[in-house]
Amino acid sequence: MTHADTPYAGLTWDHPRGYDALAASAGGLVHWDVQPLEGFESHPVDDLCARYDLVVLDHPHLGEAVDAGCLRPLDDLFAPAELARWSADSIGPTMRSYAMDGRQWALPLDAATQVAATRTDLVDEAPRTWDEVRRLARRAPVALSLAGPHAFLTFASVAVAMGEEPAADPDVLIGEETGLAVLDLMAAVDALAPPATRTLNPIGLLELMTGTDRLAHCPLVYGYVTYADRLTFTDAPTAVAGGRPGSTLGGTGLALSTRSTPSSELLDHIRWLMSPTAQRDFLPRHNGQPSARAAWTDPATVAADFYRRTAATCEQAWVRPRHAGYIDFQSAASAAVRAALAGETDHREALARMRTLYRTNRMNPTNRTNRTNRTSRTSRTSRSSKGRHA
Numbered sequence: 242m243t244h245a246d247t248p249y250a251g252l253t254w255d256h257p258r259g260y261d262a263l264a265a266s267a268g269g270l271v272h273w274d275v276q277p278l279e280g281f282e283s284h285p286v287d288d289l290c291a292r293y294d295l296v297v298l299d300h301p302h303l304g305e306a307v308d309a310g311c312l313r314p315l316d317d318l319f320a321p322a323e324l325a326r327w328s329a330d331s332i333g334p335t336m337r338s339y340a341m342d343g344r345q346w347a348l349p350l351d352a353a354t355q356v357a358a359t360r361t362d363l364v365d366e367a368p369r370t371w372d373e374v375r376r377l378a379r380r381a382p383v384a385l386s387l388a389g390p391h392a393f394l395t396f397a398s399v400a401v402a403m404g405e406e407p408a409a410d411p412d413v414l415i416g417e418e419t420g421l422a423v424l425d426l427m428a429a430v431d432a433l434a435p436p437a438t439r440t441l442n443p444i445g446l447l448e449l450m451t452g453t454d455r456l457a458h459c460p461l462v463y464g465y466v467t468y469a470d471r472l473t474f475t476d477a478p479t480a481v482a483g484g485r486p487g488s489t490l491g492g493t494g495l496a497l498s499t500r501s502t503p504s505s506e507l508l509d510h511i512r513w514l515m516s517p518t519a520q521r522d523f524l525p526r527h528n529g530q531p532s533a534r535a536a537w538t539d540p541a542t543v544a545a546d547f548y549r550r551t552a553a554t555c556e557q558a559w560v561r562p563r564h565a566g567y568i569d570f571q572s573a574a575s576a577a578v579r580a581a582l583a584g585e586t587d588h589r590e591a592l593a594r595m596r597t598l599y600r601t602n603r604m605n606p607t608n609r610t611n612r613t614n615r616t617s618r619t620s621r622t623s624r625s626s627k628g629r630h631a
Contacts, residue, residue: 402487
C-alpha cells in the first residue's frame, strides 16, 4: 500500500499490550491487524511481510527474515546517531537483539523477559532462588511455563541461572552436566504442578493466577504489565543468592517489510514511538510495555513497581540464537523437554536429542524448505485472525 490514498498495513499480536498503543497512535496512517500469540511466536515472518508494510516480530525470527530478504534494513532509513541513541536508551539487550549481520532490522517497541509472578496473598513472599522455588512447590501450587516454545525457553533460562548460556558455542547447545541438572530441577518442580497448567501459554497462566486460587506462583513467565494490579512480579530466580537471574529475552520489534515504501510521515511516526514522550508516557498509559530504560526506572511510570522489581532481570536477559531455522529447533526442543518431564524419555536421552537437534538445525541446508512448508501450513491461521482487535 502507499500512503497517498490508504493507510499502511501493519500486523501486531492479539493482546492489549501489543495492540492498544499502536492503534491509539496510528492517526489514520497505519491500519493495524492482529494475529494470536501462537502465530506471533511461530508464523513464518516472510509470509507476513508479503502482506504487511509494518510487522511486529520476535527477534528469533530475524535469521529467517534476513535469509528470505523480506525486511528493510533500518540503517538505510534512520541516521546512525538516531540508532545509537535508541540503543543506548533501551533496556538490556533489547536493541541489539534486532541487529544481525551488521544491520539493524527492527526497533525494540516493547521490552519483556521471563520474570516471576506471585499471588502474595497466597504465599506471602516470592522465592528468590531455585531452591526456594522447589520448597514452595511442596506447600503451594507452583507451575512452570511449558506450552508451545516455552518448555525450551524455561530450560534455557534455568541454564543461564546455573551459569551457562545455551549456544555460547555455536555448535553445542549446552554442556551435559548443566543440561541434566536443569532437567532434574524442572522435573522436581513440574511433578508437583497443577496438571492443567502444562498446556497454558503465558497469558493463560496469568489468567489462571488472577481468576482462581489454583496457581500461586510461576517462577518464569513473560511479564505482562497489564496484570501488575493483580499479581506481584519480581526478578527471575537465581541459582544462588545474589547470582544472575536466569531469563530469556522476549519483547517485540517493529520492522518494515520490503513491500513497504515508507514516507517521511511514517518514519517520523516510528521516531515518535521510540521517543521519550511515547516510551515514558503514551505507551504505558495505553497498556504498552516500553523498551526505554528510563521508563523502567522512572517512579512516575504507570505501574512503576512492575518495572522496578524486574529491571535487573531484563538488563541481564539471554538473547536466543537467530539463525534461519531456529524456530523449528525451538519447537522440537520444547517437545523433547516435555517428553522428559512426562517420563516418556530418560533425561539423558532427551538432552542428547536436544543437542543433536541443535547441531543438525544449525547445519541443515533445508531451512528454507522448512520455512516454506510452515508458511503453507500456517498462513490460513493468520488470515483468519485478520481484523480481530485486542
